[in-house]
């Protein structure tokens with residue numbers, strides 16, 4: 222009899238509930254609902270090629286980008302699940318200009334706020350490149366029983382209670398941290414459960430992969446140009462020249478580097494003088510995960526998690542990955 226010893230996300234969350242001071246099960250329920258939304262979005266992503274949800278949704282999202290239908294579906298799906306959890310009092314999403322709150326008392330009693338990019342890398346959807354959901358969870362600052370306010374969402378990343386991503390790739394994985402290590406769960410479609418597959422992910426201190434869109438090379442800061450040249454120099458003792466790997470989907474590039482070692486860079490460019498990636502729902506969760514796995518995440522000057530956000534959709538440069546690689550880059554910056 223070949224049963225296999227599987228631990229589902231739900232079992233794991235409940236087991237780890239005891240890690241939480243004054244654990245009341247509220248956070249457990251919230252994370253459970255994130256898992257449900259991830260499974261539902263996965264279903265849609267996997268069928269994207271078949272069902273007519275490809276292509277432009279026609280309207281422009283607040284980023285001025287063509288909004289693809291799958292973006293809208295993923296955004297709606299996560300917001301529904303968060304509302305159903307009754308533990309979340311508000312949501313900040315890349316797809317919505319303003320924070321999302323609800324009028325009912327139960328939701329306003331929620332202790333957590335949720336920031337997300339519901340489907341990052343959506344320009345990759347139509348060409349079947351893996352995409353992802355990125356999320357970040359905070360305890361609210363404003364009193365329970367009221368609607369959350371902007372200050373609840375402008376907390377620095379070092380106040381995160383949890384962060385994670387779902388990668389809809391060759392397999393679908395949910396990777397998250399609550400500040401006690403990074404855990405990976407792989408979706409087993411045959412039982413419809415996320416099963417623990419990576420216990421306590423640690424990123425190598427060194428790697429030989431560098432990820433950056435070199436099309437913007439001419440506009441990079443001098444230090445970044447020098448580091449890229451360093452990556453290309455021959456030096457067997459430091460495994461150089463490194464390999465250039467860039468998918469153009471943050472979750473995919475980050476996930477590969479997290480497991481194998483490497484550095485991901487999105488510096489300021491001509492079209493994005495403050496960097497392209499968003500602090501609140503892209504850089505902060507990625508930085509929390511990177512640090513929990515032993516890596517480093519900086520905007521070139523500041524630790525990402527220490528940056529005090531000023532606005533909901535604020536962009537920052539991002540340099541994240543293996544400790545020694547990011548530190549080498551900082552020498553050039």
Ligand code: P6P
Nearest residue numbers: 341342343344434469470471472
């Ligand atoms: P570029 C996708 O649109 C995204 O937001 C991230 O997932 C990805 O890392 C980045 O933009 C790619 O940007 O300018 O290199 O195409």
